[in-house]
Amino acid sequence: MAKPLARLKDVAEKTGFSINTVSLALRDSPRIPPETKTIIRAAASELNYLPNYVAKSLVNQETKSIGLILTDLENPILTHVAQSIESHLAKAGYTTLFATSNNTLEVETRMIETFRSRRADGMLIFPTNHNRLDHIRALRQRNYPIVLLVGSGDSGIDAVSMNEQMGAYKAVSHLIGNGHRAIALIDPAPALGNVEKREGYLQAHADAGLAVLPELFIDPKGHSAEAGYWAMASLMSRADKPTAVFAANDSLALGVLRFCAQAGIRVPTDMAIVGFDNIEFAEYAVTPLTTVDYNASRVSQLAVDRVIELIRHRGDLPPPRNTQVTPDLVVRESSTCLRDRG
Amino acid sequence: MAKPLARLKDVAEKTGFSINTVSLALRDSPRIPPETKTIIRAAASELNYLPNYVAKSLVNQETKSIGLILTDLENPILTHVAQSIESHLAKAGYTTLFATSNNTLEVETRMIETFRSRRADGMLIFPTNHNRLDHIRALRQRNYPIVLLVGSGDSGIDAVSMNEQMGAYKAVSHLIGNGHRAIALIDPAPALGNVEKREGYLQAHADAGLAVLPELFIDPKGHSAEAGYWAMASLMSRADKPTAVFAANDSLALGVLRFCAQAGIRVPTDMAIVGFDNIEFAEYAVTPLTTVDYNASRVSQLAVDRVIELIRHRGDLPPPRNTQVTPDLVVRESSTCLRDRG
DNA sequence: GCAAACTGTACGAACGTTAATACAAAAGTT
DNA sequence: AACTTTTGTATTAACGTTCGTACAGTTTGC
Numbered sequence: 001m002a003k004p005l006a007r008l009k010d011v012a013e014k015t016g017f018s019i020n021t022v023s024l025a026l027r028d029s030p031r032i033p034p035e036t037k038t039i040i041r042a043a044a045s046e047l048n049y050l051p052n053y054v055a056k057s058l059v060n061q062e063t064k065s066i067g068l069i070l071t072d073l074e075n076p077i078l079t080h081v082a083q084s085i086e087s088h089l090a091k092a093g094y095t096t097l098f099a100t101s102n103n104t105l106e107v108e109t110r111m112i113e114t115f116r117s118r119r120a121d122g123m124l125i126f127p128t129n130h131n132r133l134d135h136i137r138a139l140r141q142r143n144y145p146i147v148l149l150v151g152s153g154d155s156g157i158d159a160v161s162m163n164e165q166m167g168a169y170k171a172v173s174h175l176i177g178n179g180h181r182a183i184a185l186i187d188p189a190p191a192l193g194n195v196e197k198r199e200g201y202l203q204a205h206a207d208a209g210l211a212v213l214p215e216l217f218i219d220p221k222g223h224s225a226e227a228g229y230w231a232m233a234s235l236m237s238r239a240d241k242p243t244a245v246f247a248a249n250d251s252l253a254l255g256v257l258r259f260c261a262q263a264g265i266r267v268p269t270d271m272a273i274v275g276f277d278n279i280e281f282a283e284y285a286v287t288p289l290t291t292v293d294y295n296a297s298r299v300s301q302l303a304v305d306r307v308i309e310l311i312r313h314r315g316d317l318p319p320p321r322n323t324q325v326t327p328d329l330v331v332r333e334s335s336t337c338l339r340d341r342g
Numbered sequence: 343m344a345k346p347l348a349r350l351k352d353v354a355e356k357t358g359f360s361i362n363t364v365s366l367a368l369r370d371s372p373r374i375p376p377e378t379k380t381i382i383r384a385a386a387s388e389l390n391y392l393p394n395y396v397a398k399s400l401v402n403q404e405t406k407s408i409g410l411i412l413t414d415l416e417n418p419i420l421t422h423v424a425q426s427i428e429s430h431l432a433k434a435g436y437t438t439l440f441a442t443s444n445n446t447l448e449v450e451t452r453m454i455e456t457f458r459s460r461r462a463d464g465m466l467i468f469p470t471n472h473n474r475l476d477h478i479r480a481l482r483q484r485n486y487p488i489v490l491l492v493g494s495g496d497s498g499i500d501a502v503s504m505n506e507q508m509g510a511y512k513a514v515s516h517l518i519g520n521g522h523r524a525i526a527l528i529d530p531a532p533a534l535g536n537v538e539k540r541e542g543y544l545q546a547h548a549d550a551g552l553a554v555l556p557e558l559f560i561d562p563k564g565h566s567a568e569a570g571y572w573a574m575a576s577l578m579s580r581a582d583k584p585t586a587v588f589a590a591n592d593s594l595a596l597g598v599l600r601f602c603a604q605a606g607i608r609v610p611t612d613m614a615i616v617g618f619d620n621i622e623f624a625e626y627a628v629t630p631l632t633t634v635d636y637n638a639s640r641v642s643q644l645a646v647d648r649v650i651e652l653i654r655h656r657g658d659l660p661p662p663r664n665t666q667v668t669p670d671l672v673v674r675e676s677s678t679c680l681r682d683r684g
Numbered sequence: 685g686c687a688a689a690c691t692g693t694a695c696g697a698a699c700g701t702t703a704a705t706a707c708a709a710a711a712g713t714t
Numbered sequence: 715a716a717c718t719t720t721t722g723t724a725t726t727a728a729c730g731t732t733c734g735t736a737c738a739g740t741t742t743g744c
Contacts, residue, residue: 005458007700018724023702031722048484053460054405055700057396058729065460068440073425076418083415083442090441095456098410098440099432100425114437116347118395118407142390225626251622258626280593284567284600286628349730360694365732373692397730400699 006047014043026051057119065095066307067115067123070149071103075223075249077277077294078126081149084300085124092308094121103128103192109135116144122307124149130194133157143317145310147303151196151324158310160303163324164276167292168200168246170329171274174290175244176208178335180272184216184242186231186252191219197248197276216242220252228255236263244272244335250279253289257334261286272335283332290335293328348389356385368393399461407437408649409457409465412491413445417565417591419619419636420468423491426642427466434650436463445470445534451477458486464649466491472536475499485659487652489645493538493666500652502645502665506618509634509669510542510588513616516632516671517586518550520678522614526558526584528573528594533561539590539618558584562594570597578605586614586677592621595631599676603628614677625674632677635670 011026012019017040025032025040026049032040057063066089073079086096097120101108105128112135115123122145127133133148133155140146140157148159175183183201190198198217205212215238220231228247232255235242247253253275257267265271267287275282275291282289302323310317353368354361359382367374367382368391374382385391399405408431415421428438439457443450447470454477457465464487469475475490475497482488482499490501517525525543532540540559547554557580562573570589574597577584589595595617599609607613609629617624617633624631644665652659 005461009700019700020702020725021723023700024723027702033722036722050455050459052400052700054396054399055729056702058394058400058700058731059702061729063396065439073415073421076421079415079418079421082424082440086440086442087444090453095460096440097407098424098428098438100428102429111432113392117392118437119347225622229626254623254626258628261628280567281596281623284571284596286600286603351730361730362695362732363693365730366693369732375692378692394730397699398732400701400730401732403699 005052006044006049007052008049010047011040011044011049014047015040062121062311063119064093065097065118065120067097067099067111067118067120067125069099069101069108069111069115069123069125071126071128072100075251075277076279076281077249077296080296081126081300084297085304088301088304092304094308101128105129105132112136112139121311122146124303124307126150129192130196132193140317140320143315145307145313145317147307147310149299149303150194152322155322156320158306158320158322160299160306160323161325162294162299162327164196164327165200165203166324167276167294167327167329168197169204170200170327171246171276171290171292172201172204173208174329174331175246175272175274175335176204176210178244178272180244181210182213182216182240182242182244184218184235184245185248186218186220186228186235186245186256187248188220188223188227189248190217191221201246213240215240223249223251225251225255225258228252229259230255232256232259233263236265242271244274246274246276248276250275250277250282250289250291253291253334254281254285257285257287257289268334268336274335278330282330285334287334288332290332291330293330295325295327298325347394348386348391349394350391352389353382353386353391356389357382404463404653405461406435407439407460407462408653409439409441409453409460409462409467411441411443411450411453411457411465412468413470414442417593417619418621418623419591419638422638423468423642426639427646430643430646434646436650443470447471447474454478454481463653464488466645466649468492471534472538474535482659482662485657487649487655487659489649489652491641491645492536494664497664498662500648500662500664502641502648503667504636504641504669505666506538506669507542507545508666509618509636509671510539511546512542512669512671513588513618513632513634514543514546515550516673517588517614517616517677518546518552520586520614522586523552524555524558524582524584524586526560526577526587527590528560528562528570528577528587528598529590530562530565530569531590532559533563543588555582557582565591565593567593567597567600570594571601572597574598574601575605578607584613586616588616588618590618592617592619592624592631592633595633595676596623596627599627599629599631610676610678616677620672624672627676629676630674632674633672635672637667637669640667 008019011022025037099111126149151161152159218231220227275289278291278293282291350361353364367379441453468491493503494501560573562569617631620633620635624633
């Protein structure tokens with residue numbers, strides 16, 4: 001922590017007032033006359049005094065900090081969420097304690113403990129596994145303010161998220177509407193227990209009265225462009241080939257796009273592609289990508305608002321609320337209507 | 343902070359030992375016999391005791407936290423830096439306080455104050471402007487451990503960064519070596535006072551004995567793909583058109599690529615493109631992008647190591663050190679040799 | 685068999701702040 | 715003129731830890 005920083009005591013000694021008077025003056029208490037304040041403020045800035053938030057936190061029993069735990073920042077959209085959350089929190093006077101769980105429950109659990117030990121006033125968590133939430137639920141039951149960043153139906157924990165199922169439903173329905181009957185699903189999440197997008201896919205088929213072909217489901221084992229590339233390679237080496245692909249995020253979709261470019265598969269003529277998230281590069285891809293828009297700043301704002309509201313309740317939390325933001329489908333060139341094809 | 347958490351006092355009362363004994367036992371002091379430790383540990387875990395880091399920080403005069411200030415997370419490579427720094431810090435037992443300056447000096451200054459007030463043991467800063475470092479230098483002179491994440495020659499502040507000038511030099515020399523004589527430079531940084539890449543560009547020309555055409559410099563006013571797209575549009579509407587483009591980052595380069603695709607400019611046949619950072623999408627673009635590899639994890643590791651070393655010196659810092667990591671050029675399809683062209 | 689050394693535990697002060705309360709001195713009231 | 719009120723400042727006790735020291739009780743040494 002470097003050289004000893006000035007304390008209230010130093011300002012007190014310099015001005016001849018007591019520590020308490022200095023404290024009150026610097027916090028602009030009405031009990032201190034203006035002239036005294038001026039003197040004290042001058043001395044404080046001369047000594048480069050900065051209030052010690054650690055001490056303040058100890059006595060106030062609040063740290064004005066909140067923990068943010070994400071799985072990783074590989075997905076550009078989580079990046080936007082992170083930045084957006086940080087700036088909303090800063091605006092509300094909170095400091096962000098940041099950590100990534102690296103998609104492991106063990107690290108997630110450890111970081112939650114760390115933040116609790118640091119007495120973060122609340123936490124925003126993008127959990128590794130949408131079903132294994134017991135450790136988080138236990139905290140919430142002890143009235144710790146926590147907001148999840150994924151939809152979590154009846155988990156007993158507050159949540160603010162995109163409605164991924166609805167997004168997937170819109171995307172797949174769009175493809176079905178365009179005449180596609182063999183739509184591949186590239187999604188690593190079901191293997192990790194997170195089935196929202198797959199549910200949307202299934203629902204779209206059910207509502208259209210279409211059968212689902214399980215051989216068109218593939219786990220890319222990752223969510224990078226590279227993973228998407230190889231997933232597509234695998235799909236195209238099979239007997240039953242898709243005419244369209246729904247990828248669980250845009251990185252995967254861009255990998256798919258790259259495979260198509262190399263394999264001479266024309267997009268959208270031979271293959272329609274829909275992604276998820278609407279990252280910037282989706283618009284600037286060879287073939288601009290149809291995708292589901294993840295409204296990161298709206299989700300962030302709502303999540304921050306909610307966690308602050310929970311903090312305000314101080315120890316007697318209201319029943320958990322599950323807020324879902326409805327995503328829009330952004331239709332671009334990569335999924336033009338089948339009927340329009342030459 | 344929710345319901346009152348168990349304190350040492352509670353564990354003490356439950357076990358009948360004094361607060362001090364409990365504290366020593368939980369910290370595994372040799373002065374406490376094993377049986378006592380067992381009893382105390384059992385009681386602690388039963389009460390769900392977690393040490394209060396706030397109180398601990400106050401008495402130890404260190405918080406085991408460091409502040410990380412980035413300009414924004416728009417650039418995917420900064421994202422990797424952020425994640426990498428966080429995990430290295432976590433490994434070393436530090437918590438990351440995170441903030442973005444949104445590219446304004448005012449926010450940067452405010453966040454530095456916030457982190458100082460929170461008594462972060464040190465800071466890692468990606469400064470808005472590589473020349474306006476007085477506020478940071480002042481801190482360093484008061485022995486505050488700070489490491490910049492950009493090269494800063496003689497700034498009097500520790501720094502760990504990619505050698506951007508060298509990277510730009512390699513990129514532009516590569517283009518010159520391939521026969522290009524009209525190489526555009528798309529770089530928003532010089533307008534903000536950060537001239538490293540431009541210097542590399544100039545050096546490459548000087549070493550090759552080539553004149554520089556100032557009309558090939560353009561400020562895209564941003565570092566997104568969109569900014570790159572419009573910068574390229576502007577360049578191609580001018581009288582003297584480039585045969586190659588060096589873009590200050592891959593997002594810009596992908597925007598350039600998109601413009602070329604739309605305008606029917608073939609890459610690399612009609613136009614060579616080199617980017618900077620080597621983000622994942624560079625490899626998966628229509629035409630895989632030649633780019634300068636930003637070794638995010640190496641920079642992060644060195645920066646974290648350095649700040650921790652500074653913290654260890656406690657109040658009597660060694661002279662600042664400026665570490666530059668030499669970047670490699672990754673040659674891909676987007677800049678194939680002019681001489682090879684049909 | 686009594687001083688010296690060691691063992692296990694406890695006490696009190698400190699870290700830098702805030703908040704409740706106390707208390708002089710000045711001003712206002714009757 | 716004595717009594718209350720107001721005003722400005724100081725005193726004291728917290729907040730939950732750690733650390734230096736104190737102090738019993740037990741063991742060791744000769």
